[in-house]
Amino acid sequence: MIRVIEAGPRDGLQNQSEQIPTAKKLQFIHTLADAGYQEIEATSFVHPKWIPQLGDCEEVCRNLPCREGLTYTVLVPNMKGLERALACDVQRVAIFTAASESFSQKNTNRSIEDALVDFASLIPRATGSGVSVRGYISTCFVCPFEGEIQPEAVLRVCDRLFELGVDEVSLGDTVGHATPNDIEKLLSLLLPRFPAERLALHLHDTCGTALANVLRGLQMGIRTFDASAGGLGGCPYAPGASGNVSSEDLLYMLHRMGYETGVDAQIVARAARELGLPLSSHQQQLPQLPAPKRKNRPLKDGSH
Amino acid sequence: MIRVIEAGPRDGLQNQSEQIPTAKKLQFIHTLADAGYQEIEATSFVHPKWIPQLGDCEEVCRNLPCREGLTYTVLVPNMKGLERALACDVQRVAIFTAASESFSQKNTNRSIEDALVDFASLIPRATGSGVSVRGYISTCFVCPFEGEIQPEAVLRVCDRLFELGVDEVSLGDTVGHATPNDIEKLLSLLLPRFPAERLALHLHDTCGTALANVLRGLQMGIRTFDASAGGLGGCPYAPGASGNVSSEDLLYMLHRMGYETGVDAQIVARAARELGLPLSSHQQQLPQLPAPKRKNRPLKDGSH
Numbered sequence: 001m002i003r004v005i006e007a008g009p010r011d012g013l014q015n016q017s018e019q020i021p022t023a024k025k026l027q028f029i030h031t032l033a034d035a036g037y038q039e040i041e042a043t044s045f046v047h048p049k050w051i052p053q054l055g056d057c058e059e060v061c062r063n064l065p066c067r068e069g070l071t072y073t074v075l076v077p078n079m080k081g082l083e084r085a086l087a088c089d090v091q092r093v094a095i096f097t098a099a100s101e102s103f104s105q106k107n108t109n110r111s112i113e114d115a116l117v118d119f120a121s122l123i124p125r126a127t128g129s130g131v132s133v134r135g136y137i138s139t140c141f142v143c144p145f146e147g148e149i150q151p152e153a154v155l156r157v158c159d160r161l162f163e164l165g166v167d168e169v170s171l172g173d174t175v176g177h178a179t180p181n182d183i184e185k186l187l188s189l190l191l192p193r194f195p196a197e198r199l200a201l202h203l204h205d206t207c208g209t210a211l212a213n214v215l216r217g218l219q220m221g222i223r224t225f226d227a228s229a230g231g232l233g234g235c236p237y238a239p240g241a242s243g244n245v246s247s248e249d250l251l252y253m254l255h256r257m258g259y260e261t262g263v264d265a266q267i268v269a270r271a272a273r274e275l276g277l278p279l280s281s282h283q284q285q286l287p288q289l290p291a292p293k294r295k296n297r298p299l300k301d302g303s304h
Numbered sequence: 305m306i307r308v309i310e311a312g313p314r315d316g317l318q319n320q321s322e323q324i325p326t327a328k329k330l331q332f333i334h335t336l337a338d339a340g341y342q343e344i345e346a347t348s349f350v351h352p353k354w355i356p357q358l359g360d361c362e363e364v365c366r367n368l369p370c371r372e373g374l375t376y377t378v379l380v381p382n383m384k385g386l387e388r389a390l391a392c393d394v395q396r397v398a399i400f401t402a403a404s405e406s407f408s409q410k411n412t413n414r415s416i417e418d419a420l421v422d423f424a425s426l427i428p429r430a431t432g433s434g435v436s437v438r439g440y441i442s443t444c445f446v447c448p449f450e451g452e453i454q455p456e457a458v459l460r461v462c463d464r465l466f467e468l469g470v471d472e473v474s475l476g477d478t479v480g481h482a483t484p485n486d487i488e489k490l491l492s493l494l495l496p497r498f499p500a501e502r503l504a505l506h507l508h509d510t511c512g513t514a515l516a517n518v519l520r521g522l523q524m525g526i527r528t529f530d531a532s533a534g535g536l537g538g539c540p541y542a543p544g545a546s547g548n549v550s551s552e553d554l555l556y557m558l559h560r561m562g563y564e565t566g567v568d569a570q571i572v573a574r575a576a577r578e579l580g581l582p583l584s585s586h587q588q589q590l591p592q593l594p595a596p597k598r599k600n601r602p603l604k605d606g607s608h
Contacts, residue, residue: 179560180519205512208553208586212515215484242589249512256483282512285546 002259003039003224004250005170005200006032008272009060010041010075011244012232014053016277022056024275026063031271032229033067036263041094041226042072045081061088073134077108079122086129093126095119095166096136099154100143103174107138116160123165135166136202140186141178151189158190168198170226173213176206176242180216187220200224203245205231205280210245211253218259225250230272230279246281248272306563307343307528308554309474309504310336312576313364314345314379315548316536318357320581326360328579330367335575336533337371340567345398345530346376349385365392377438381412383426390433397430399423399470400440403458404447407478411442420464427469439470440506444490445482455493462494472502474530477517480510480546484520491524504528507549509535509584514549515557522563529554534576534583550585552576 009029013020025043032040042064048055057074064072073092076082085093097115098104104112119135126133139146140154158169171186183201190199201217203210203225214225231246251265265283272279313333317324329347336344346368352359361378368376377396380386389397401419402408408416423439430437443450444458462473475490487505494503505521507514507529518529535550555569569587576583 177560179557181561206586206590207556208509208512208550209515209557211513212519212557215516215519246512252511253483253513253516256481257485282510286510 001223002218002254002261003200004037004247004254004261004263005073005224005226006035006037006040006229006247006268007202007226007244008032008229008232008247010044010054011226012228012230014044014051015233015243016053019053020275022059025056025060026065028229028271028275029060030065031267031274033065033070035265035267035271036261038069038262039071039073039092042074044075044077045085046075046077047081058084058088061085061090076122078118079125082122082126086126086131090131092132092134094134094136094170095122096138097157097161098138098143098174099149099157100139100146102145103139103143106145112157116157116164119161119164127165133166135161135169136172137161137169138172138174140171141173141182142175144175151186154186155189155193158194162194162198168200168224169194170200170202170224172202173204173210176204176210178203178213179207179209180212183213183216184220187217187222191220196221197223200226202226204233204242205245206242211249214245214250214253218257227251229268230275230277230284231281232272232275232277232279243280246279246283248283249281252283305527306522306558306565307504308341308551308558308565308567309377309528309530310339310341310344310533310551310572311506311530311548312336312533312536312551314348314358315530316532316534318348318355319537319547320357323357324579326363329360329364330369332533332575332579333364334369335571335578337369337374339569339571339575340565342373342566343375343377343396346378348379348381349389350379350381351385362388362392365389365394380426382422383429386426386430390430390435394435396436396438398438398440398474399426400442401461401465402442402447402478403453403461404443404450406449407443407447410449416461420461420468423465423468431469437470439465439473440476441465441473442476442478444475445477445486446479448479455490458490459493459497462498466498466502472504472528473498474504474506474528476506477508477514480508480514482507482517483511483513484516487517487520488524491521491526495524500525501527504530506530508537508546509549510546515553518549518554518557522561531555533572534579534581534588535585536576536579536581536583547584550583550587552587553585556587 043057043060044054074090076093227247227250228244229247231243233243248265248269347361347364348358377398378394380397531551531554532548533551535547537547552569552573
């Protein structure tokens, strides 16, 4: 069983240039919930000054559809965000820092150490309220400002996050430049220290290598992958901001490889289409096969 | 050392709806030759009634730029095509059939057996003239008309092609539906019979799995991959006609994984751009990193 975590409502929608109406977001989440996910990242409690796209996080949280076996996660940047999230009765929160000092500074205006110090009070406050905590580490492979990131830098942050009480760490290829050898190198360092079921891969598909990286992760024992319906997330022209690996493309590969996920890829694809946004996933461009028209026409084009 | 065979001038351009001027094709091939390829599939001698896009194959052949260590291949459908190719002093030809009977009928108006019978006279005629022969097998995994193809069907055709005198067989995922387990299943059957250096993978990226499939092929010992600059080849809305895996995306992954190819990915990407056609490859959409503008702007968006 592979756990695919749907990050579209948060990681996908936070990068849209236009404001999506709350009702449309909730419709998106409803359809995703119908698809059978165990976990959906619903929104973010980052200050609306920084992400106006998710300024309706309270309203979204108050209207999430209940489904047996489905947990919603919300992103919280700091204690203030956590308190707002707790007031909305969230089940699970995600915190985030980076493996690259420069990225931490640019993305959150604070050092990795300052983030970890904050988390030392934030995490117990969450878990003490019965809310579990997931940790994200951005730029685990390549940083848009520093370039190559050493796996040891990821290990240090990972170690601290688990010590502080997160139950899972999601390893982010934020700029989407990793290739399977990078996945192998990092996991070779982490897996002797942490159980595979506590690690997730959060891959972006900037260079088209996301599914190859998923394969390497699978081969090494990773069973949790973050993805975004439709491949939503970021403009391909913005540095380091390409979309997450598309949920339906990931589900296609996993299902055809014989893995079970419990998620219906067709419903996920429909959820993404209902948003009416441009979608980058391959499955959205896929023709129906076999194609009746082609059946009666000799092609003779030497296709292979 | 990985051998990447550039198929863009043939497999890419044969699927364009507009007629590309011969001079532009030759410019494309010139730039690809400058990139350092060992092998480029330059054109096809399929009758222009079926592929008007490559009706200028003779003119293209007569003007191919010579480069030390570079061989050009041309596609030939039958003896007549071979004779036309031989008259142009070609170095290497490629013949094609399929693993699926229905696809063979639709694509070439003849059965697999009829094709093999033709090849029994075509191949000796080519090799007797000092021209080597590559064999393509289409629909090695999924056929748009029959669905799943059994690896045994591929084995039978592969066996015959080698018996008849081809020096290499390229295994085509024509509709681009294969996933890494399909690659593994087929290669597990073929590799005990044929040396890995006689097999190539010819992958299309319809479902976004091409690079994951390349990875599985690499892991199993395959060292030759066909690709197309810019990911050219076919309209995403035409059933089974999506583009080849993009050469520059493939080269990016291979080079970052530490493999040598002798090919300059930047020059390949430039060759594709010079055509002025829409390109599907990830590398063509890639921003330059690090991006100076972003350096001075805090993002604070919780990106990972």
